[in-house]
Amino acid sequence: MKAYVITHSSTYETRAEAVGNWMKEQGAEVTWIFADFDHRELKNIDRRKPDHVYLHMAPYTGNLSPNRIRSIRGFAAEVEKYLADRQADLLYFMIPANSFVPAAGRLKKRTGAKIVFDIIDLWPESLPLPHVDRLLPVYAWKQLRDRHITCADVIFTECALYQELLKLPQERTHTLYWFMEEHTRGNKDGSGAETGDTACSDAGNDGCLHIAYIGAINNIIDIEAISQLLRLLQKEKPVIVDVIGYGKRKEAFLKALDEAGVQSEDYGAVFDEEEKAEVFRRCSFGLNMMVPQVRVGLTMKSLDYLAYGLPLLNNIAGDTKSLVEEYDAGINIPRENMESVIPRILAMADDPLAGSDARRLYEEKFTEEQFLNTLEKTLAPVLCGSGSGEKGTPEGKGNADPDNAAEISVAMAACNGEAYLPEQMESILSQLGENDEVVVSVDPSQDRTFEILFEYAAKDPRVRVLEGPGQGVIRNVENALQNCGGQMIFLADQDDVWMPDKVEKVSRALAHSTLVLHDAQIVDAGLMEISPSFMNWRKSRKGVLANIRKNSYIGCCMAFRRELMQHILPFPENLPMHDQWIGLMAEKHETVRLLHVPLIQYRRHDSNATEQTHAKLTQMLKWRAEITREVIKR
Numbered sequence: 001m002k003a004y005v006i007t008h009s010s011t012y013e014t015r016a017e018a019v020g021n022w023m024k025e026q027g028a029e030v031t032w033i034f035a036d037f038d039h040r041e042l043k044n045i046d047r048r049k050p051d052h053v054y055l056h057m058a059p060y061t062g063n064l065s066p067n068r069i070r071s072i073r074g075f076a077a078e079v080e081k082y083l084a085d086r087q088a089d090l091l092y093f094m095i096p097a098n099s100f101v102p103a104a105g106r107l108k109k110r111t112g113a114k115i116v117f118d119i120i121d122l123w124p125e126s127l128p129l130p131h132v133d134r135l136l137p138v139y140a141w142k143q144l145r146d147r148h149i150t151c152a153d154v155i156f157t158e159c160a161l162y163q164e165l166l167k168l169p170q171e172r173t174h175t176l177y178w179f180m181e182e183h184t185r186g187n188k189d190g191s192g193a194e195t196g197d198t199a200c201s202d203a204g205n206d207g208c209l210h211i212a213y214i215g216a217i218n219n220i221i222d223i224e225a226i227s228q229l230l231r232l233l234q235k236e237k238p239v240i241v242d243v244i245g246y247g248k249r250k251e252a253f254l255k256a257l258d259e260a261g262v263q264s265e266d267y268g269a270v271f272d273e274e275e276k277a278e279v280f281r282r283c284s285f286g287l288n289m290m291v292p293q294v295r296v297g298l299t300m301k302s303l304d305y306l307a308y309g310l311p312l313l314n315n316i317a318g319d320t321k322s323l324v325e326e327y328d329a330g331i332n333i334p335r336e337n338m339e340s341v342i343p344r345i346l347a348m349a350d351d352p353l354a355g356s357d358a359r360r361l362y363e364e365k366f367t368e369e370q371f372l373n374t375l376e377k378t379l380a381p382v383l384c385g386s387g388s389g390e391k392g393t394p395e396g397k398g399n400a401d402p403d404n405a406a407e408i409s410v411a412m413a414a415c416n417g418e419a420y421l422p423e424q425m426e427s428i429l430s431q432l433g434e435n436d437e438v439v440v441s442v443d444p445s446q447d448r449t450f451e452i453l454f455e456y457a458a459k460d461p462r463v464r465v466l467e468g469p470g471q472g473v474i475r476n477v478e479n480a481l482q483n484c485g486g487q488m489i490f491l492a493d494q495d496d497v498w499m500p501d502k503v504e505k506v507s508r509a510l511a512h513s514t515l516v517l518h519d520a521q522i523v524d525a526g527l528m529e530i531s532p533s534f535m536n537w538r539k540s541r542k543g544v545l546a547n548i549r550k551n552s553y554i555g556c557c558m559a560f561r562r563e564l565m566q567h568i569l570p571f572p573e574n575l576p577m578h579d580q581w582i583g584l585m586a587e588k589h590e591t592v593r594l595l596h597v598p599l600i601q602y603r604r605h606d607s608n609a610t611e612q613t614h615a616k617l618t619q620m621l622k623w624r625a626e627i628t629r630e631v632i633k634r
Helices: 010-025 066-083 100-111 136-146 160-166 223-234 250-259 273-280 300-307 319-327 338-349 354-365 368-378 380-384 421-429 449-459 473-482 502-510 534-538 544-549 562-568 578-589 617-633
Strands: 002-006 029-035 052-055 090-095 114-119 154-157 173-175 209-216 239-246 263-266 285-288 312-314 330-332 408-414 437-442 463-467 488-492 515-523 529-531 558-561 592-603
Touching: 002 010, 010 029, 010 090, 010 368, 029 066, 052 066, 066 100, 090 100, 100 114, 100 136, 154 160, 160 173, 173 368, 209 223, 209 273, 209 300, 223 239, 223 250, 223 338, 239 250, 239 273, 250 263, 285 300, 285 330, 285 338, 300 312, 300 354, 312 319, 319 330, 319 354, 330 338, 368 380, 368 592, 408 473, 421 437, 421 449, 437 449, 437 473, 449 463, 473 578, 488 502, 488 562, 502 515, 502 558, 502 592, 515 534, 515 578, 529 534, 534 592, 544 578, 544 617, 558 562, 558 578, 562 578, 578 592, 578 617
Parallel strands: 002 029, 002 090, 029 052, 090 114, 114 154, 154 173, 209 239, 209 285, 239 263, 285 312, 312 330, 408 437, 408 488, 437 463, 515 592
Antiparallel strands: 488 558, 515 529, 515 558
């Protein structure tokens, strides 16, 4: 399958690269189309990179100028001309430019390609001028996008607010949050609570309330509201604003702080992560306040703050406002009654755990892993439906060629499982190739479990039935694993049902991670939904310490590559849970990916081997101590 990822803006190139690289991992042939103009430096530059095409874009000098609009429209015309006679299965456009949208519609008719729009910003809605969209030229500019937007097969928006403002078709539209590349932000496990390594770990040591500002200082920054808020805080406690940024309104910003009686420290543009972390470590909050005319649901500066564990002082509506409230990751500032939140701001500044809530929001919404999971859930079906790959898989993937098929072993522990076993076996076998196997270790049972499995083994050579050790579920699982010969090992319970695309999606993910943990739909005995997401219910996340405290690893949702066997086998003697042990060993020695896609129906009924209730606190502490000791030893 041939895909193109197109943007005119150097600001969007990081996102474009991430999308294109994910497509390449799915087997697509990807070309990036970028401009030869850097809009930050406002000059044309000579660039060369494999799989990248740099088309000419006329220079301009003003960000809000007719020349810029003409330049971008000219670039859109160059893109359309370049793609008109080329084979393309998928065209992924970053919007703006608005002029890409009608061009994409014409290219779709000409090439038959699938169209994806990724809406990063809204123009002219984000112009900081009231009623500007009523002017005829500006209205026409807006209509370039709105009249043709429905030609897309998939629409991503940088925030959910854009979907509401543009009234986009819900069935084709998804929120794809920005992510930030990890450097040295926060703790290794992202918790912020144990090591004190969130940004605000040194906050308040000098008796002052340090508040950070990072990013461009331009016309959309609400300098008036910031000054008013800080003036109120200054009455209660000395305030220092640590400024990392640049822009045409920087002098006005610093002057306004001074007139409010607020001290500022100007660090200029800081690109070194260690230097930035040193500044943030003194701060209790990050300023995320814009003028009310701006239609923005999320800012890049807010991600920077959250990544370092800085709670937000926020006046932006939409996504940011909702997430701040949901995660207690800062304070939403009311424009009309700022005095009401001053006590909350001061209390949060003194809360040593406030940074961990901010960091938790970042980990659960704005990491690269979450970004890729969203692509997996929403864009993978489009990739599978394009190009010439067989059986609906991306070109070069799947099991179309038996000689190159990956060998899969499904390891199952069974005991008294006749009620649901046939349904599970059918859901598994229907997805396996001829070189794969299902290895079932069966402990002594009082029902027809053995007979059912022997019937399957008699008619399907992929099924192997073993006599279990009769020492409980952990040793029964261990026996199954010890007899698996595949390069990829899938764990399975006897009473669940695999969804039809589980093997395909997990196998693809295992190409890049040693262990994959996917989501599950929780159902009752009759497969009626109890909860749509086990991961949401469990608040699943990665990290050794996090999963010793609260385990996210559930065996029926796990698969791993064979190299993990050397770390997990044999199981330790006093192991409380085998699936937790496997996950922790993968965390310690290999790589883990959380796939937020429900790929099984996880059946809960009276005869489950594991319960969803808590043991006594003393027993839980004992288990944690035992598994911690074993993790350290192995």
